[in-house]
Amino acid sequence: MIETINLTKKYGDFTALDNLNLAINQGDCFGFIGPNGAGKTTTIKILATLLKPSSGQAMIDGLTVGYQNRQIRPIIGYVPDFMGAYTDMVVVEYLEFFAACYSIHGKKRKQVVQDVLDLTDLNYKATAEVNSLSRGMQQRLSVARVLLHDPKVLLMDEPASGLDPRARVEMRELLKELKRMGKTIVISSHILPELAEMCNTVGIIERGQLLFSGGVAEAVKRAKMGQVVQVAVTGRHQQAAELLSKLPGVTRVQINEGQGPQMGGVTLPLIQVNFDGMAPGSSGTGPAANGAARQDLSDIPNILINNGFRLAQFTEEAVNLETAFMRLTKGLVQ
Numbered sequence: 444m445i446e447t448i449n450l451t452k453k454y455g456d457f458t459a460l461d462n463l464n465l466a467i468n469q470g471d472c473f474g475f476i477g478p479n480g481a482g483k484t485t486t487i488k489i490l491a492t493l494l495k496p497s498s499g500q501a502m503i504d505g506l507t508v509g510y511q512n513r514q515i516r517p518i519i520g521y522v523p524d525f526m527g528a529y530t531d532m533v534v535v536e537y538l539e540f541f542a543a544c545y546s547i548h549g550k551k552r553k554q555v556v557q558d559v560l561d562l563t564d565l566n567y568k569a570t571a572e573v574n575s576l577s578r579g580m581q582q583r584l585s586v587a588r589v590l591l592h593d594p595k596v597l598l599m600d601e602p603a604s605g606l607d608p609r610a611r612v613e614m615r616e617l618l619k620e621l622k623r624m625g626k627t628i629v630i631s632s633h634i635l636p637e638l639a640e641m642c643n644t645v646g647i648i649e650r651g652q653l654l655f656s657g658g659v660a661e662a663v664k665r666a667k668m669g670q671v672v673q674v675a676v677t678g679r680h681q682q683a684a685e686l687l688s689k690l691p692g693v694t695r696v697q698i699n700e701g702q703g704p705q706m707g708g709v710t711l712p713l714i715q716v717n718f719d720g721m722a723p724g725s726s727g728t729g730p731a732a733n734g735a736a737r738q739d740l741s742d743i744p745n746i747l748i749n750n751g752f753r754l755a756q757f758t759e760e761a762v763n764l765e766t767a768f769m770r771l772t773k774g775l776v777q
């Protein structure tokens with residue numbers, strides 16, 4: 444549905460987007476993740492036909508941005524990162540105004556405005572001034588506005604930024620509903636755990652370059668590079684460390700005295716096991732992508748028990764999209 448081929452944007456000498464290749468399928472919810480200045484807004488504005496690429500191509504539904512903008516505009520809805528103008532009207536006037544801009548008239552307009560008010564839970568604010576709405580409500584109104592013409596593709600630039608936790612949850616629910624309606628959604632954000640729940644694919648961008656593009660699970664899997672497991676056993680610590688050091692994928696085993704759990708008034712040593720590469724199985728993600736045999740982390744307790752050790756602690760470093768993002772943007776992976 445959306446494809447970019449070597450998409451590049453320069454502002455003067457500065458390269459804001461560097462040969463970006465994206466492929467987003469119909470019905471995907473694509474999370475576009477990157478730190479400040481990464482190029483998210485630039486990419487979304489190009490897709491929204493508001494900026495011209497310096498080189499490369501962007502296509503939406505087979506139409507080329509920059510050449511077929513008139514055909515593209517009716518099928519996209521762009522939610523910018525700020526509310527914009529026309530805020531001195533009441534909500535229903537505001538929506539009627541934009542519906543008129545999309546040539547929706549008469550009875551149909553009343554119905555469409557009502558439908559988007561229902562969908563975005565703004566009915567009770569229909570006669571309130573746009574200026575008087577909270578930030579969360581204004582964000583929802585921005586979404587309502589782009590739904591008037593029922594676009595297939597939604598381009599949303601940080602719709603959840605600046606929202607309190609409750610408003611974020613409401614925005615997330617709204618996005619899930621839009622996904623269920625079959626819309627193709629591109630959403631940018633710094634708030635990664637939120638994207639993990641509703642996006643099926645993610646792209647991680649830094650300084651104009653795409654570091655990763657693929658499934659959410661795959662992003663997390665990649666980030667498992669260098670994962671750490673902490674183990675404590677009740678005795679024969681040195682032997683346990685030796686056993687662990689022989690497991691496939693282990694790069695380092697270190698015994699940290701006095702850092703483990705308390706047992707019978709004694710503080711046990713904590714054995715830190717560092718893994719190089721992916722650890723399949725620990726999140727149920729299947730075999731490592733490169734085919735190399737690596738220890739399944741969830742089997743470690745059993746391996747120790749089967750070798751006569753008594754386990755006092757087993758902790759796996761929690762990996763979420765936040766961690767994946769940090770690792771990927773630090774250039775630790777790829």
Ligand SMILES: Nc1ncnc2c1ncn2[C@@H]1O[C@H](COP(=O)(O)OP(=O)(O)OP(=O)(O)O)[C@@H](O)[C@H]1O
Nearest residue numbers: 454457458459477478479480481482483484485486
């Ligand atoms: N009009 C412009 N002129 C010159 N440089 C620009 C312009 N717009 C953006 N840039 C630069 O391009 C880079 C990418 O900016 P962009 O706004 O796309 O980043 P972003 O990922 O959306 O960041 P943020 O998370 O802060 O919104 C930045 O270094 C920015 O300073």
Ligand SMILES: [Mg+2]
Nearest residue numbers: 483484485524
């Ligand atoms: Mg931005």
